[in-house]
Amino acid sequence: MRTLLGDLLASRLSQTPSGTLNKRLYDVLQCAIQDGSIAPGSRLPASRDLAKDLSVSRNTVLAAYEQLQSEGYLQTRAGSGTFVCEVLPESVPDAEVAPATALRPFNFVRLSTRGSRLLMRSGAGPHQWGAFMPGVPDVSHMPHDIWRKIHLKLSRRMPVEALSYSSHGGCLQLQQALAEYLRVIRSVNCTPEQILVTAGTHQALDLLAKMLCDPGDRAWIEEPGYWGIRNVLAVNGIELQPLPVDDEGLMLADFNADARPPRLICVTPSHQYPLGSVMSLQRRHQLLDLARQAGSWVIEDDYDGEFRFADSPIPALQGLAPDAPVIYLGTFSKTLYPGLRLSYMVVPKPLAARMKMAHSELYRGGNGLVQLTLAEFIREGHYAAHVRKMRQLYSRRRAELVRVIRDTLGEGFIAQQSNAGLHLVLSLPADIDDVALSAELEQNGVLTRPLSAYYLLGNARRGLLLGYACVEEHEMAEKFAPVLACLRRRLPG
Ligand SMILES: Cc1ncc(COP(=O)(O)O)c(C=O)c1O
Secondary structure (H helix, E strand, O other): OOOHHHHHHHHHHHOOOOOOHHHHHHHHHHHHHHOOOOOOOOEEOOHHHHHHHHOOOHHHHHHHHHHHHHOOOEEEEOOOEEEEOOOOOOOOOOOOOOOOOOOOOOOOOOOOHHHHHHHHOOOOOOOOOOOEOOOOOOHHHOOHHHHHHHHHHHHHOOOHHHHOOEOOOOOHHHHHHHHHHHHHHHOOOOOHHHEEEEOOHHHHHHHHHHHHOOOOOEEEEEEOOOHHHHHHHHHOOOEEEEEEEEOOEEOOOOHHHOOOOOOEEEEOOOOOOOOOOOOOHHHHHHHHHHHHHHOOEEEEEOOOOOOEOOOOOOOOHHHOOOOOOEEEEEEOOOOOOHHHOOEEEEOOHHHHHHHHHHHHHHHOEOOHHHHHHHHHHHHOOHHHHHHHHHHHHHHHHHHHHHHHHHHHOOHHHEOOOOOEOOEEEEEOOOOOOHHHHHHHHHHOOOOOEEHHHHOOOOOOOOEEEEEOOOOOHHHHHHHHHHHHHHHHOOOOO
16 A cells, blocks of 8 residues: 555656656655645655655666765664655745745645744644643643443444534533533523534634624734734634733723724633633623624633632623623633633634624534533533643642742732633843743743743733643642743843
8 A cells, every 4th residue: 555655746746747757756855845845854754665655767866866965955764764854955945935836846835824823823833741831731631441431331322323423512421511511600691502612722713703704804902912813813814803801801892992892802811811801791781882882793712611729710701691792712622621622712602603604614524423522521520620620630730830939930920810820921121032031941842932932013011921721739849940941041149
C-alpha cells in the first residue's frame, strides 16, 4: 500500500509534466519541503521504498536526495536515515507578496490576504500543556475508566442515526442533559431544542459570525480579551471595536455617538478573560438594555464559570431576563479536556432551527458516540462530581501559587484576586517587556502568556498569565523558580 507521502509526491509529479524524471522528482521534493508539506526534522522514506511507491528507479530517488542534501535541505544520519534539515537554506517568501508561478506550482504557496492576516495574529502555540500554560485544565485527572465503561456499553447498542451526519445540532440525549445541567448549575433559561453542540467555542463563534453578521459589521470586544475570539471574528470580515474593562466588566460605549451600533457584543461576564473581574449586576442590566436598543446580540462566553473557589457560582447573564438577546457559549475544554473538542451554544428559540441547519451545512455534525457517552456521563452524575473534585484541586493550587508569589515578590505582583478560574495574572512594572520575558521562559520550558498580547490597541498593561491548573501544589515553588529568576534579572535593585 502506498504511503501518504507517496500519494502526495505521486500526485504532484503528475501535475509537473515537463522535464526529466530526475529533475521533476527533485522539484517536487524541494517544493514539498519548502511549503511545509514535509516538515523540518521529519524522516524521509528509504530510497528503495520511495522508488517503489512512485514506480521510479531507485537511482532517480537517490539523485534527488543527493542534490537536496548538497543544497542543505536534507541530511543523512548514519544508521538512522535521511532527514529534512531543521533549518532550511531559504525560507518561503512573504505569502502576501509571493508571485503565483506556473512553472513550479508548489514552490510558493500564496495565501489569501485574510489567511495571511490570520496567521500573522495567531495565538495558538505548539505547546499546550505544562507549567504555567494558561487556560488548560489538569487533563491527567479525567476519569477515563468511567468514561470507557459508558462508551463501551453504548457502543454495543448504537442507534444507526448516531453513526451518520447529524443535522439536529447534536444528539438529543446530550441536549437534554445539558439543558437540565445549565438550568440548575448556571441558571441558564433554556430547553433542549435551544442547544446546539459544536466542536469548540471557535466553531460556535464562526457560525454566529457567518449567520448573524455581514462583512464590515462591527463587534464590541473586551480589551484585554481572548485572542481566539478576535481572530475568528476578524477572519469573517467583522470590524473589531475593543472596549476597556474595569472591575465591573466591559465598559459600555455610547453607540449613538457614531450611529454604528455593534452587531455583536462579546463578553466574559462570569470571569473576565484574562483579568478576572465579574460583571456587576448593574452593568449586566445596562448591557441587556443597550443590546435591545441597538439590535445587537450579546455573546456570553462562559468558558470557566464552574470554577469559582470562595463564593457561589455567578448566574449566567443569559438567564437574567426572559428573552434576553444573549447567545450563551459553554465548553467542556476546561472541565474535561480541550482535545475533546466539545462545546455548545444556547440560542434563542426563533434562531435555533436555522442555526442547526447552517451548522449542518457548514461543518456536518457528527461524533454521535462521544456525545451519547457525555450525555450519560452527565446524567449519571459523574460530570458534576468531576467538576467538584477539580474545583477543590484548583482552589488549592491557586492558593499555593498566590502564596509563592507573595513570599518571593510581594502582594503587589498579584494583579487580581478573583479567586476563580485556571490562571492568575502576575502584574509587572510598565517598563518590563512581558513578550520578551515570556519568550525567554518558553526557551526554559516554562509556558506563560504575556498580558500585553491580549490587547489590540496600545496602552497595554504588562504581566504574565500563569496557569496553575496543571501544576501540583508540592511543585509550585520549584516550577515558579525560573519565572522568578528571569524576572529578577529585569527588576531594578
Ligand atoms: C476566554 C475563552 N473562551 C473560549 C475558549 C476556547 O474554548 P474551546 O476550547 O471550546 O474552543 C478559551 C480557550 O482558552 C478561552 O480562554
